[in-house]
Amino acid sequence: MKKLLTLFLSALLLFSLVSCSHRHTVESWSLNQHMHWHVCTECEKKTDSTPHEFRSNGICIVCNASVEQNSNGSYTVTVYDSNGKIRLKEYVFDADGNILNETVFQSDSASDGFINF
Ligand SMILES: [Zn+2]
Ligand SMILES: [Zn+2]
Numbered sequence: 859m860k861k862l863l864t865l866f867l868s869a870l871l872l873f874s875l876v877s878c879s880h881r882h883t884v885e886s887w888s889l890n891q892h893m894h895w896h897v898c899t900e901c902e903k904k905t906d907s908t909p910h911e912f913r914s915n916g917i918c919i920v921c922n923a924s925v926e927q928n929s930n931g932s933y934t935v936t937v938y939d940s941n942g943k944i945r946l947k948e949y950v951f952d953a954d955g956n957i958l959n960e961t962v963f964q965s966d967s968a969s970d971g972f973i974n975f
Contacts, residue, residue, distance in 0.1 A: 880901070882900070882905050883898055884897065884899065885899060887920070887921035887937075889910075889921055889923055889937070890935065891925045891955060892909060892910070893908065894906075895907035908920070910925065912924075913942075922937055922939065922942060923935050931952070931953050932950055932951060932952050932953070933950070934948060934949070934950055935949045935950075944963075945963050946962070946963055947960065947962050948961040948963070
C-alpha cells in the first residue's frame with residue numbers, strides 16, 4: 859500500500875513538473891455566432907478557435923450549434939446534443955458577438971428539450 863502511494867506521489871510530482879508547458883484542460887465548447895473555441899480551465903487561455911462548419915441541417919459539425927439571425931440584428935445560437943436532436947443550450951449574442959442571454963435546458967425534461975419537426 860505504501861509503495862503504491864509513493865508511486866502515486868511521484869507520478870503526481872512528475873505531472874506537476876511537466877505542467878509548466880501544460881496540455882490545456884478543456885471542457886465544453888465556448889462559442890458565439892461566428893466561432894467555437896475551448897477555454898483552458900487552468901490558465902483560461904483560448905485554444906482551438908475556428909469558425910463554425912455547418913452540416914446541411916445547419917448544425918456545426920464541431921460544436922453542434924446552429925446559428926439564426928434575429929430581426930433585431932442579434933443572433934440566437936442553439937447548442938444541440940451530438941445527435942442534433944435535443945437542445946442543450948441557447949445563447950443570444952449581439953452583432954459583435956457579446957453574449958446577451960443564456961438558457962440551459964434541463965436534459966431530463968424531454969418535453970422542453972425535444973425539437974418538433
Ligand atoms: Zn492551459
Ligand atoms: Zn461550431
